[in-house]
Amino acid sequence: xxxxxxxxxxxxxxxxxxxxxxxxxxxxxxxxxxxxxxxxxxxxxxxxxxxxxxxxxxxxxxxxxxxxxxxxxxxxxxxxxxxxxxxxxxxxxxxxxxxxxxxxxxxxxxxxxxxxxxxxxxxxxxxxxxxxxxxxxxxxxxxxxxxxxxxxxxxxxxxxxxxxxxxxxxxxxxxxxxxxx
Numbered sequence: 001x002x003x004x005x006x007x008x009x010x011x012x013x014x015x016x017x018x019x020x021x022x023x024x025x026x027x028x029x030x031x032x033x034x035x036x037x038x039x040x041x042x043x044x045x046x047x048x049x050x051x052x053x054x055x056x057x058x059x060x061x062x063x064x065x066x067x068x069x070x071x072x073x074x075x076x077x078x079x080x081x082x083x084x085x086x087x088x089x090x091x092x093x094x095x096x097x098x099x100x101x102x103x104x105x106x107x108x109x110x111x112x113x114x115x116x117x118x119x120x121x122x123x124x125x126x127x128x129x130x131x132x133x134x135x136x137x138x139x140x141x142x143x144x145x146x147x148x149x150x151x152x153x154x155x156x157x158x159x160x161x162x163x164x165x166x167x168x169x170x171x172x173x174x175x176x177x178x179x180x181x
Contacts, residue, residue, distance in 0.1 A: 049062055
């Protein structure tokens, strides 16, 4: 078994070969994304899971071992330990590309967050899942851009006028009885 770079043996022993839906508590699951092994023939049999472990994150490559079956069974195939992010950073899972190329579904990056950018170009670190060796490997950040999936969403706090007290009377339309037929 090849150990993913940056992992400690307790992570490998605890998670490798296990069902990610069972070993990663839902409240610690940060994000998941599908991963394509063949861009010409896309499928849904590989995925990425990002899990918060308190003092670090774990990135896992997960494989559906029952493709085409009614019930899917997943197994953790590779792990990458990632240090906690700085205040202005976020993860980009499968949403990065080199220049104007296609999205790289096997690449995960740590980017500096800027809500005004449609594409993040300040990429701090990146890893790619290597399906041949079943490990995560460092990915070059030069020229890597990652989509800001929240671009264009107005995330400014609502006006204090809109935040009415819970004791305010409901609008008439909300309390009116429905018309009788």
